Amino acid sequence: MKAWRTFSVALIAISMLTACMKTNIIEEISIVVALGFDVNKDQTFRVTSSFLESQTEPKLNKERSVSVHTKTSQGAQQLFTQRVGYELAYGQIRVLLLDPKLFEAQKANEIQLLSRDPLYGDMIKIVIADQGAADILEHRYNSIPNIGTYLNNMLDHNTNKSWSPVMTMHEFSKDKSEDLYREKVIPIMERQGEEIEITGSALLQNSQIVGRASAQESFYIKSLRGEDAEFPYEVFFTKQQLIESGMIHHFPRNENVQDVSLAFKIINSKGHIHVTDLDKLEFKATVNVEIDIQGISEYYNFQDSRAIAALKKQLRSTLTTHLQQVLDKIKQVNSDCVGFSERYRSMIPHSKLQQTNWIELFPTSTLQGDVNIKLIRTGTKE
């Protein structure tokens, strides 16, 4: 009995270890790295895929882009299959590029549908291609060997602890209905000849692009969304500002100083939203920043603590103005991409607040910005 049992177990183990449900030969698979969605005039999609072609013949191994016209995002997969020699693998998609017209045509929901397919990862990065997705993916670049992985790396370093807010498939799929959630903010990129640049962010309201934010504005939005953000900053102080802050007294080598420019890097930032008055919908948005001074156009006496206090006062005033401009902008375009609604809802018991109500309420709110500054260092020199 024991011998029989050992034999049967060994037989099963051998057959299980040597058998294979499905064989995938990597050389016979083309890996899709980026997908682009454009909207045609007849409201159908033009889906462009950039993939690494299979490597059965090493010399022919190259990047390739294919565009198809389809009515649904899923339908594109079948059309791609009809146009390529090998099986296409979708599990390695890194970037989805979206045409701004996709939002105008209210077709953004099609992208959310992709998340039904388990092959699509939740961390796929989503970006708006200002001149269309096909424009970026189909262009043959001299200096970029693979556009899909290049875009992925580019988005990675601009979003990872940097200024650009992160927009992933998971984040994109978050708000689908009337449930209250912060609005989307999506990086925008465009091709300028042979170069590609991330120019800023698109501010959305209910899946419609209602405004745009520059890199600096995006930094504040990202901080207030609770994401780690760094930003290289440059500010100019007028003589009037120098007098008001008291900085004017700390330029020992130039008593008749006029305008001063200051370059610094925000090495750490953390945003908070406080509700100051629930009934009147008054919010205070605070961003705490830690900065590293990198350069100042005039010799400044950093050895004097009063000089540092004056500089911090002026910086706080300038940065608070910038933050306030951002808050005014998102209120004006009515895009609560920071999440004031979430903060408000979380403080009201039995709240039945929904997105449609909030679209009416948000423009009536009062948003007050404040930046707290911690001057961490002044580089290698005082």
Next chain:
Amino acid sequence: MKINDVPRKNLQFHAFLLFFAISSAQIGVGIFSFQRSIFQACGHIAWIAVIIAGLIAHLILWSIIKILQKYESADLFGIHYDIFGKYAGVVLNILFLFQYICTIVAIMRNYIEIIQVWIFPDIPSWVVIILLSILTFYTSSGGIRVILGVCVIQFTIILMTVLLSFSPLEYAVWNQLLPIEVDNIKELINGVMRMGFSLAGFEVVWFLYPFVRNKQKAMLHAHHSLGFTNIVYLFLTIVSLVYFSADQLQEGLWPSIDILKIVKYTYLERIEFIVISIWMVVTMSGLALFIWIIGRGCKRMWNLKPNMIAIITLMLAFVANINIDEHVEIKQLNAFIGMQVIASTFIYPVLLSFIVMIVHSYRQRKNNEGGQQHESMEDI
């Protein structure tokens, strides 16, 4: 059938192994989807439902072990026989065995569905059932000590998977847990009941108790195990609530797998595919434990060979699973078993403890009266 059953010394195990056995019976494929069900019932206060259900489970477990402590070394089969007599006891035992067969079918079918959706869309159900059945039979035929060994492996898999689930906290929106309010007590109760289905499994202590060598420590280790499961479920609930939006939680069939989709290392990503594959061991250890219970019941009642019973049970499960194709049918099966499990795991032990208390106090009084009569006769 004997009421008390004292297994051979070499079959007994230390009470601390209950820690692995109970969590193994509780945590299976249900852990991938339980958040959705509770969220649908009571919204963002689902975590409160998880805590309440956990506390109730501790109370029930306490009552189960208290009943078992009234006997020298009995299991539920023996207790039924003692309290309800031969015929009613056997009927109740059969009902329990039937419930475990249904649970085996449900576990297998749910796991197969996950495999088919996530990894192999075109794999026939029978292939997975046969693979799972072979492994389960091999484990269960080794006896309780082999099963407990697999439970220890299962525990490490669960622990590592839970550790992986910390990653989504990077994207957490903690406001989603607020405000802490109970709008509707009915919804909360509904959430607690749904959580009950996920927590079920700790009742295996009914059947494992005679095998515990140091029975005085059984209570302690059983509660530790249940506490571990509660913490795992609470953690996953909170992670899901702060990571997903309401829509995502209501629509996603397996939130715990979706959570793993974002875990990424420089050398490895899409870890969910690995976890789903390894989860076969977790599923298998639970199945082996339930098959062992069925085999033990049949051996105790009719002196049948457990291995034969295991083969019959797996064949029944095979036939049942082959006939369940559609997702709607799987949902119906889960709902049916969910109600059964709530009744047998949460309601029945309370009822039984009252009955046992009454019967035992009646017997004690009768014994005392008998003793007094005997003494008065001696006086005369």
